Amino acid sequence: MVWEYTLIVNTEDCVGCNACEVACKQEHNLPVGPRWIRVYPDSPREIEGKLQLRYIVTHCLHCRRPRCKDVCPVEAIAKREDGIVSIDQELCIGCKDCIEACPLGVMQFDPEKEVAQKCDLCVDRLDRGLEPACVAACPSHCIYFGDIREIIEKLARKKLLTWYKGVIDG
Amino acid sequence: MTESGEEQVIKSNCRGCHGGCGVLVYVKDGLITRIEGDPDFPTNHGTMCSRGLAFKQLVYHPDRVLYPLKRAGKKGEGRWQRTSWDDALDTIAARYKRIKEEYGAEAIVLGYGTGRNYENFLYRFANLLGTPNVLTAGHICYGPRIATTGITCGRFPVSDYEGKPSCVMVWGNNMVWTNPDEYTGENLCRALSEGAKLIVVDPRLTYLAGRADIWLQLRPGTDAALALGMANVIVNQELYDKEFVQKYVYGWDEFVGRVNHYPLDRVEEITWVPAEKIEEAARLYAQTKPACIQWGVAIEQTINCTDNIRILLALMATTGNLDAPGGNVLMALPPIQHFGKLAMRRYLPLEQRQKQLGGNAYKAARRIGVTTPKMVWDAILTGKPYPVKAVQLHGSNPVITRANASEVYKALSQVDFLVVADFFLTPTAELADIVLPAATWLEMEDIGDYWKSQSYVYPRKKLVQIGDCRSDHEIFMELGKRLGQKQYWGDHVEEDLDWVLEPSGFTWKQFRQLDYLKAETAYRKYEKKGFSTPTGKVELYSTTMEKWGYDPLPSYREIPESPVSKPEMIREYPYILITGARLPVFFHSEHRMIPWLREIHPDPIVEIHPQVAEKHGIKEGDWVFIESPRGRVKQRAKLTTGIDPRVVAAQHGWWFPEVRTPDHGWKESNINILTDNDPEGYDMAMGSTNLRVLLCKLYPAEEKS
Secondary structure: OOOOEEEEEOOOOOOOOOHHHHHHHHHHOOOOOOOOEEEEEOOOEEEOOEEEOOEEEEEOOOOOOOHHHHHOOOOOEEEOOOOOEEEOOOOOOOOOHHHHHOOOOOOEEEOOOOEEEOOOOOHHHHHOOOOOHHHHHOOOOOEEEEEHHHHHHHHHOOOOOOHHHHHHHO | OOOOOOOEEEEEEOOOOOOOOEEEEEEEOOEEEEEEEOOOOOOOOOOOOHHHHOHHHHHOOOOOOOOOEEEOOOOOOOOEEEOOHHHHHHHHHHHHHHHHHHHOHHHEEEEEOOOOOOHHHHHHHHHHHOOOOEEOOOOOOOHHHHHHHHHHHOOOEEEOHHHOOOEEEEEOOOOOOOOOOOOOHHHHHHHHHOOOEEEEEOOEOOHHHHHOOEEEOOOOOOHHHHHHHHHHHHHHOOOOOHHHHHHHEEOHHHHHHHHOOOOHHHHHHHHOOOHHHHHHHHHHHHHOOOEEEEEOHHHOOOOOHHHHHHHHHHHHHHOOOEOOOOOEEEOOOOOOOOHHHHOOHHHOOHHHHOOOOOOOOOHHHHHOOOEOHHHHHHHHHHOOOOOOOEEEEEOOOHHHHOOOHHHHHHHHHHOOEEEEEEOOOOOOHHHOOEEEEEOOHHHOOEEEOHHHOOOEEEEEOOOOOOOOOEOHHHHHHHHHHHOOOHHHOOOOHHHHHHHHHHHHOOOHHHHOOOOOEEOOOOOOOHHHHOOOOOOOOEEOOOHHHHHHOOOOOOOOOOOOOOOOOOHHHOOOOOEEEEEOOOOOOOOOOOOOOOHHHHHHOOOOEEEEOHHHHHHOOOOOOOEEEEEEOOEEEEEEEEEOOOEOOOEEEEOOOOOOOOOOOOOOOOOOOOHHHOOOOOHHHOOOOOOOOOOOOEEEEEEEOOOOO
16 A cells, blocks of 8 residues: 555644644744744634634645646646655746645745745655654644544544545545 | 764753753754754653744844843943953942942842742842842742642642543643643643543633633632632532541631632622533532642732632642642652752841841742832832842843833833843843843753752753853852852852752762653652641641731632722723733743744734624724723734623733834833732732733724834
């Protein structure tokens, strides 16, 4: 079976602490501007009969059929065999077509390098046998990393929001 | 210090807040490249908060103070002259000698903010100098719990996450965002994912409040009434641990008598919380074993400070959760010198101790050597009861973080001699005569200890040298040596640390190689030796409070500036303002200059109910004025149904490092312009300032200048 990496946040458990955001910034040495993973509060909503404050976490889901890849005029975006959608920073011309194409609005732009950027699942860390920086830092352990089928199976028991699956499948 | 060449990974311990998270620091060619959680460390299990993860940006920040600075213009003018450590310390020492001769050592006030494990050394310096005046946040933060639990059950009870609580009652705390000084939020998250029940007491909807099995959304400042109501349920429904009460509680009958003054219908009227919800919460807490109470500073920053603590402690004790696994445990002292010895308190002569500002008025505060800030401001401004001529602050920004900021600013502008040790030129440091460049935890050899409440001690290591920055410990040591304290300090910091560690049997060099030391946790120690109180029992009727002339039983008092106490104010100031809710990316007034953190939270935010916003023509994101009888500031509106329409919640700690004038916009959004420090609102035993409840009005503002 081919390994198909992705990252999924169980927002039921997210406490909104922003640790993942800063872990990501540090790992990739990002300037102010691009936010590969982002956490912000939802409006209070009634969930299961009580008022709750949940957080929305946005990041690249490494779609099976990535639209960003389809629209890239210079083929800087690739879907790797292990599932990771990667951007070749040398090839990117900063046209921002992928930013428009992304259905989740998670494609970022580095104003200093003038290139498109997004979550790369910390490929450098994976090579060193580590989990992605956001996963390691998260105090509520709500960020799941690994093969998509495994995560979905694990999270099905946790009433994972179904839209995740839909989006990933494109 | 590390060698150049390849990347090294060194274990240390973060101190971005009070500290306590084990970290891995990556260093390459003498530069810190990355800071991550240490997966092997028992309190954070590899996780980190945003502040710790961004700490590299603080260490190498271009605005850091790198050299000692002397004032070169008028006070607060922002003109500085670089000087040497010798010159700075000689100048300070000469000045202190003169002040001591002319006015007495009590005219010199030492101070720190949240405290970063150098309190031992600050107190040592103060005690040896002969001043009883140490200005901290101890009257409103953690200090009250140390002092009050000390007289009630002998020691601070810590929520025992390692003992696996089945129910957690979070009271005025948001530990998933901030470190409550013991276990980090990760431990609560773990307990919840393992199915622990959750009760949350908070006037605002937080993540935890929303997740809770029961959320008690109380009227701000009525915690004591709510807790007494819960005690009423526990007593009258006989949910208490009868054996424990019989054997280990002092003053049960009197306590029951007091609790019966708080029937649930009365408590509902006071707190706005429906009686049946209070009953449900009391039953859940009392009947789920083990259960712990995770309390926070919200209970301390009010007129009911010591009583809030006493009643919550009574809930722990009567339900049999005190010192029980998974309950609230009196952790063993870590194997290092105890505080009194480190601080050399016995060297402060009795006649000097008795001069402590506010000491006679606030006896619980005197017990832990904490001075109420207003007494210092008054002494500076009026010379009464005696003049204060010098203030030396370490890691403290009272212009932003103490009540009635306008008075604080005035006092610190007028004091003859102000020394500030910090990382940056804060609005407080800008008023100084001398600024000392403080080292961060990555630039020092240091021992961290969680206020010695949680049994752990751990080493921090010097990995880099930034400018001429020095650790606060070293500053006190070097200054002390210039003031006749030579024999009480080591020749160098490491020698001092050897002495700190003496009871452990390790030298600093040996300890430095360890991840941590922990005294073993023992439960129900009272079965063998009782509790360390005058009666040997948990004193629900406090013989110490009685001796001090206070009510020996806890009660609820109404906050002086509330809709109930001052109904005549409501017409002009219709809303209850709460301040000080914690943020995930800043620690009090810190971190506003850190790019990765400020990007996440660029502006101060005031939470307003949508109905209220509509009434005043305020839209989401608008700048609004919040005004109290003390003044007004601007923050940006966030509309939320997670707050009662009668309540408004503003953030604290705001100043603007990007404003390059020396005031750094301290008046713009600083909520302490609005808070009051009138002693009328203080807790009688602690002198705690009321920061949590005041009255305000709201109206739209134009764009923030």
